[in-house]
Amino acid sequence: MTQTATLAVITEAPLADAAPAVRRDTRPLRLITCGSVDDGKSTLIGRLLWDTKAVKEDQAATLHRDSGKQNDLGLPDFALLLDGLQAEREQGITIDVAYRYFSSEKRSFIVADTPGHEQYTRNMATGASTADLAVLLVDARAGLLEQTRRHATIASLMGIKQFVLAVNKIDLTDYDKAGFEQIAHDFKALALSLGVRQVTAIPMSALKGENVVYSGQAVMPWYDGPTLIETLELATQRSNQTTGFRLPVQRVCRPGESFRGYQGTVAGGSVKPGDSVAILPSGQVANVKQIVTFDLVRNAAVSGDAITLVLDRQVDVSRGDLIVSVDAQPQTGLAFDAQLVALQPEGIQPGKRYWLKAGARRQRVQVQPVSQLDLHSGKWNPVESLSMNAIGKVHLAFDELAMFDPYEQNRATGAFILIDPDTNNTVAGGMITAKRADLSGLNAGEARVILSLPADLADQLMATELLASRRDEVESRRLTTAAARDLIDGIDG
Numbered sequence: 196m197t198q199t200a201t202l203a204v205i206t207e208a209p210l211a212d213a214a215p216a217v218r219r220d221t222r223p224l225r226l227i228t229c230g231s232v233d234d235g236k237s238t239l240i241g242r243l244l245w246d247t248k249a250v251k252e253d254q255a256a257t258l259h260r261d262s263g264k265q266n267d268l269g270l271p272d273f274a275l276l277l278d279g280l281q282a283e284r285e286q287g288i289t290i291d292v293a294y295r296y297f298s299s300e301k302r303s304f305i306v307a308d309t310p311g312h313e314q315y316t317r318n319m320a321t322g323a324s325t326a327d328l329a330v331l332l333v334d335a336r337a338g339l340l341e342q343t344r345r346h347a348t349i350a351s352l353m354g355i356k357q358f359v360l361a362v363n364k365i366d367l368t369d370y371d372k373a374g375f376e377q378i379a380h381d382f383k384a385l386a387l388s389l390g391v392r393q394v395t396a397i398p399m400s401a402l403k404g405e406n407v408v409y410s411g412q413a414v415m416p417w418y419d420g421p422t423l424i425e426t427l428e429l430a431t432q433r434s435n436q437t438t439g440f441r442l443p444v445q446r447v448c449r450p451g452e453s454f455r456g457y458q459g460t461v462a463g464g465s466v467k468p469g470d471s472v473a474i475l476p477s478g479q480v481a482n483v484k485q486i487v488t489f490d491l492v493r494n495a496a497v498s499g500d501a502i503t504l505v506l507d508r509q510v511d512v513s514r515g516d517l518i519v520s521v522d523a524q525p526q527t528g529l530a531f532d533a534q535l536v537a538l539q540p541e542g543i544q545p546g547k548r549y550w551l552k553a554g555a556r557r558q559r560v561q562v563q564p565v566s567q568l569d570l571h572s573g574k575w576n577p578v579e580s581l582s583m584n585a586i587g588k589v590h591l592a593f594d595e596l597a598m599f600d601p602y603e604q605n606r607a608t609g610a611f612i613l614i615d616p617d618t619n620n621t622v623a624g625g626m627i628t629a630k631r632a633d634l635s636g637l638n639a640g641e642a643r644v645i646l647s648l649p650a651d652l653a654d655q656l657m658a659t660e661l662l663a664s665r666r667d668e669v670e671s672r673r674l675t676t677a678a679a680r681d682l683i684d685g686i687d688g
């Protein structure tokens with residue numbers, strides 16, 4: 196059963212007394228807010244925190260005092276609640292995402308607040324990578340802007356499938372219904388072009404608190420849709436994995452001769468004693484003997500649980516390995532396709548070698564940029580390198596066997612960061628899209644040669660059966676760069 200299906204069962208009406216106890220899913224809904232400067236993002240988040248009583252009394256008193264003179268409506272300036280973030284921003288913190296917690300009677304939430312300025316693509320991508328839903332703000336007077344398209348594109352790229360369009364400052368248009376409907380219509384078309392079908396457009400005034408937590412019926416009788424908080428309460432949690440069991444091994448626990456356990460947080464699927472598992476990359480197979488958590492022995496564990504796994508036989512497992520269900524394994528190979536966001540001024544240079552870190556695993560990888568997303572047009576343009584904040588498609592070529600799930604299927608085992616070995620800087624955050632057409636029969640040097648070819652030629656090679664049929668030849672010739680070119684010329688000819 197997939198995680199989604201499990202959740203559906205768990206959140207249904209109370210089960211009969213006789214039913215076995217089930218664990219309630221207590222994970223909060225994660226959302227990201229995006230908007231252009233001055234659309235009212237800070238005011239909206241402040242309003243959400245205020246109206247859901249997430250603001251502590253001392254903060255509230257300060258808010259009233261500080262905003263007393265600033266607002267001719269006599270309302271506190273909710274954006275001041277986010278002053279802490281502003282201070283962080285001014286200190287130039289690299290990844291600039293602030294997470295805030297609040298809850299309604301029905302659900303708890305974590306909101307990622309990211310700066311709206313164009314150059315902060317990476318911050319938005321960071322916030323969006325863990326979010327279930329994106330709230331996109333527009334100013335009711337201005338309608339959709341370039342920035343709206345950019346944010347919607349990044350959010351959809353990061354796998355977000357639910358959008359709320361907050362048409363804010365509706366009070367400044369005298370609650371104009373036709374204006375709202377036009378913006379909502381335009382936005383739905385944009386969302387559809389990005390493959391997002393679940394869109395709720397809400398006219399609101401963050402400043403006055405209309406249609407945020409409380410209804411705006413009194414001033415907008417023409418709107419009978421949900422408020423923002425009602426929409427958030429009903430939103431579905433993005434299933435962050437549809438794969439089988441995955442346990443990235445953080446630590447091998449060996450307190451004495453008689454006990455050996457493998458510790459980590461389950462990153463996909465579920466496991467119970469007796470299940471067959473494979474240890475990657477070695478491929479050894481064993482059965483689960485016991486699942487231990489910090490205080491008890493469990494008869495099952497699911498995604499999100501921190502566990503110690505005991506196996507029924509001696510196998511060689513070390514930190515960074517991945518323990519997976521035997522019958523639903525991730526993809527293994529030497530070459531993968533990925534999308535990434537470049538995070539540092541030096542960007543991503545063609546053919547450069549980096550450390551790739553995924554969970555506790557660190558591997559050498561060569562990165563070949565292929566194309567870059569043009570956030571204005573939504574098109575992917577061919578490139579040879581990626582500059583800071585660029586979103587690009589790349590080829591990854593590994594020295595040793597690598598294992599991943601596509602990010603679409605598992606956000607934990609499909610995500611990675613790249614570290615520059617010279618500076619130790621994190622230069623990119625990325626997601627695996629697919630294993631690259633079968634290069635696993637080639638050795639790493641050969642794979643690198645193929646991948647350093649112009650992208651279209653490499654693609655052409657991968658797409659044909661030719662390479663597969665020539666694999667023996669490739670292997671036996673122990674390719675040098677020149678020999679590889681000869682071989683390719685031969686195939687081409």
Ligand SMILES: Nc1nc2c(ncn2[C@@H]2O[C@H](COP(=O)(O)OP(=O)(O)OP(=O)(O)O)[C@@H](O)[C@H]2O)c(=O)[nH]1
Pocket residue numbers: 230231232233234235236237238239272274310311363364365366367399400401402403
């Ligand atoms: N009339 C009206 N004014 C609003 C509303 N929401 C926000 N504002 C005002 O718009 C201005 C900008 O709001 P902010 O919340 O600071 O905007 P922001 O998008 O967070 O801006 P940055 O933090 O600079 O990105 C402030 O003066 C707010 O009081 C609203 O619904 N109605």
